[in-house]
Amino acid sequence: MPTQDYLVSIDVGTTKICTLVAAYHEDGKMSVIGVGNVPSQGIRRGVVVNIEETISSISASLEEAERMAGYPIQSAYVSIGGGHISSLNSRGVIAVSRADGEISHEDVARVIEAAQAISLPMNREILHVLPRGFIVDGQEGVENPAGMTGVRLEVETHIVNAASSSVRNLAKCVQQTGVEVEEVVLSPIAAAEAVLSSEDRELGVVLLDIGGGTTDIAIFVEGSIWHSTVLPVGSNHITNDIAIGLRIPFEAAEKIKKNTTLSMPTFEEGTLFEDVNRNNTIDLSHYGVENGSQVLRSDVNSIIEARLSEMFDMVGQEIKKAGQEGLLAGGCVMIGGGSLLSGIVDSAKENLRLPVRIGKPRDVIGLADEINSPLYVTPIGLLLWGMKSRRQREMVRVSPIQLWSNAFGKVRGWVKRSFFP
Numbered sequence: 001m002p003t004q005d006y007l008v009s010i011d012v013g014t015t016k017i018c019t020l021v022a023a024y025h026e027d028g029k030m031s032v033i034g035v036g037n038v039p040s041q042g043i044r045r046g047v048v049v050n051i052e053e054t055i056s057s058i059s060a061s062l063e064e065a066e067r068m069a070g071y072p073i074q075s076a077y078v079s080i081g082g083g084h085i086s087s088l089n090s091r092g093v094i095a096v097s098r099a100d101g102e103i104s105h106e107d108v109a110r111v112i113e114a115a116q117a118i119s120l121p122m123n124r125e126i127l128h129v130l131p132r133g134f135i136v137d138g139q140e141g142v143e144n145p146a147g148m149t150g151v152r153l154e155v156e157t158h159i160v161n162a163a164s165s166s167v168r169n170l171a172k173c174v175q176q177t178g179v180e181v182e183e184v185v186l187s188p189i190a191a192a193e194a195v196l197s198s199e200d201r202e203l204g205v206v207l208l209d210i211g212g213g214t215t216d217i218a219i220f221v222e223g224s225i226w227h228s229t230v231l232p233v234g235s236n237h238i239t240n241d242i243a244i245g246l247r248i249p250f251e252a253a254e255k256i257k258k259n260t261t262l263s264m265p266t267f268e269e270g271t272l273f274e275d276v277n278r279n280n281t282i283d284l285s286h287y288g289v290e291n292g293s294q295v296l297r298s299d300v301n302s303i304i305e306a307r308l309s310e311m312f313d314m315v316g317q318e319i320k321k322a323g324q325e326g327l328l329a330g331g332c333v334m335i336g337g338g339s340l341l342s343g344i345v346d347s348a349k350e351n352l353r354l355p356v357r358i359g360k361p362r363d364v365i366g367l368a369d370e371i372n373s374p375l376y377v378t379p380i381g382l383l384l385w386g387m388k389s390r391r392q393r394e395m396v397r398v399s400p401i402q403l404w405s406n407a408f409g410k411v412r413g414w415v416k417r418s419f420f421p
Ligand SMILES: Nc1ncnc2c1ncn2[C@@H]1O[C@H](COP(=O)(O)OP(=O)(O)OP(=O)(O)O)[C@@H](O)[C@H]1O
Pocket: 012, 013, 014, 015, 016, 017, 045, 046, 081, 210, 211, 212, 213, 214, 215, 234, 235, 236, 237, 239, 254, 257, 258, 259, 335, 336, 337, 338, 339, 340, 341, 342, 375
């Protein structure tokens, strides 16, 4: 019988905390056997603002997943987001150490280390150093230089850094539930594992995770990550706008948002004109609003469209900042709860002037029906990241204990950071 191991991911979001338990087999197949999905408390705009509330939300999510999987969770890969995230691209250069010019694994480790020589304020730390490609004696586009011959080895890396306190607080919350943090992973980078094909990355693509409190962006160019950031605005802001605009409670505004279709209603065969007309107003009393009057659907649409246009404008600015305006032939892939808004694809196409599609997780087996949604891309991506990470560890035959070089699961060794294009 093939041996089996377990992987666990926790996506700590502003509105939900999702834990997935997956069993993975020696043959590389992974199946999701447990899901824990609970509303989150104590998180605002992707950042822990109340430790106790966050711990109890994470615990509830873990318990639900454990019960379904029948597996006691000991460790997990954890997602991080928030406006404190920033990224930059950095180049490292070294001279190959061996006299015969053969590039060793140590040289690869050294050059990646060299790329990390960036100055960061005391209160920030490096979360990921992702090699984008190596250059051997001026020859670009080398994926793995170990074993090649050369004199000068260079690497292009994408470095993600974060506010230390935010990383530590998140890790602390998970650890307080009795679960070890295997690694803290930037959420859009994890999500990319589950929705982007290598063709998307080659063509150039922007991945947008529209969550409740944040919109995460990851831009891939020529096959690898080029820019990543988190905007402190998400789909809950649309709900807020509706609540304020119509002077109704948040809960009612949330229901109205989820029932909205942005594009004009299509006249299906057999539809009576009166039906469509009747649908053009919203009766607020249907949404539990006391003394609710009627509002025009077009007014609600305008509120939503105004906020979306502002959000996509910010995304457009990031694409521009990354120097990729008009260059992303792979277009935009949208995930997260915010992408479920009916008509958002057309709005994104119009605002971003890119091909747009909704991303669904690929290659999910196990509880596929339950998690086959843009809402679960990040926790599934975390599992795939974890699987890759473990394989990498096995490949270089380094004991996992040695990798635990510091607290909170942030590993400083090159091993975990390497080879995640
Ligand atoms: N069917 C739907 N139609 C429109 N919006 C939806 C729908 N379902 C969920 N949403 C919105 O998606 C948002 C939650 O998305 P998601 O679960 O991806 O966020 P999160 O991961 O908890 O937050 P974040 O990533 O910002 O920390 C909420 O604002 C919610 O209103």
